[in-house]
Amino acid sequence: MANYKALKIFTGNANEQLAKEIVEYLGEKVSAASVKTFSDGEISVGIEESVRGADTFVIQPICTPVNDSLMELLIMIDALRRASANRVTAVIPYYGYARQDRKAKARDPITAKLVANLITAAGASRVMSMDFHAGQIQGFFDIPVDHLKGEPILAEYFLNKQIEDIVVVSPDLGGVTRARTLAERLHAPLAIIDKRRPRPNVAQIMNIIGDVEGKTVVMVDDIIDTAGTITMGAQALVDKGAKEVYACCIHPVLSGPAIERLAQSVIKEVVVTNTIPLSKDKQLDKIKVLSTAPLIGEAIIRIHADLSISEIFN
DSSP, X not given: OXXXXXXXXXXXXXXXXXXXXXXXXXXXXXXXXXXXXXXXXXXXXXXXXXXXXXXEEEEOOOOSSHHHHXXXXXXXXXXXXXXXXXXXXXXXXXXXXXXXXXXXXXTOOOHHHHHHHHHHHHTOSEEEEEOOSXXXXXXXXXXXXXXXXXXXXXXXXXXXXXXXXXXXXXXXXXXXXXXXXXXXXXXXXXXXXXXXXXXXXXXXXXXXXXXXXXXXXXXXXXXXXXXXXXXXXXXXXXXXXXXXXXXXXXEEOOOTTHHHHHHHSSOSEEEEETTSOOOGGGOOTTEEEEOXXXXXXXXXXXXXXXXXXXXXXX
């Protein structure tokens, strides 16, 4: 019985630094496990301490290398379940494969649901994630999901900067709810970029809805991937008279030409969180990284103690 409520926190290789920050916040340590590969690339996982009856958490974003990160997560969950852990919570700061969340055209897969099925089949008892690409992904799981929001972290940063004449801009119609939430926290008006996307990773700016002339703009999105949308949007806002442009997101995927585009853009600062680690070649001077460790750590405490998580955001 002594081990029934033991708290054990494991991590794969996807974001070890975030895991270390989370356990420091909790006053714990990362539990012992080895996550390696065989010579042919197969992933080998070893849980190196007893987890029988324990409350276990696996911290692993599904980020680059995406397929390895996903398989590490699934295999660690399976290993913990087979080792008789009382509960296995998959802590997925960035939920990859989420951008295909519906059939937009004939014969499309729904990868967000497929990954949810895999995580459930592996043996996860519950899932914790931050800012799903679409909120309805919570419903793809048949196990409890704790969906954390990153807007309070971004809002606190911009409130501390005490920027005057600020307006929050959504880079597309799909992100209006997220932008409105941030605008309310900053007590700022909202503007919207009406964007058309003829094919994936290609954006075309159409119209700007709202007043941005002479104002400091904060563009917010959940993901910055190739940075085409955000840099084109920033240029369009400056062309419409915006004084300066900040960009922010929760998940800095930053693939392909993203870093070059951001470096050459009119954006003054790009504010991101550490749900995805930034390699050295992606650490631009204009990129500011905020930590999600206190938020995720607090959520882990509350899950472990069977307390409300929604109260964190009240």
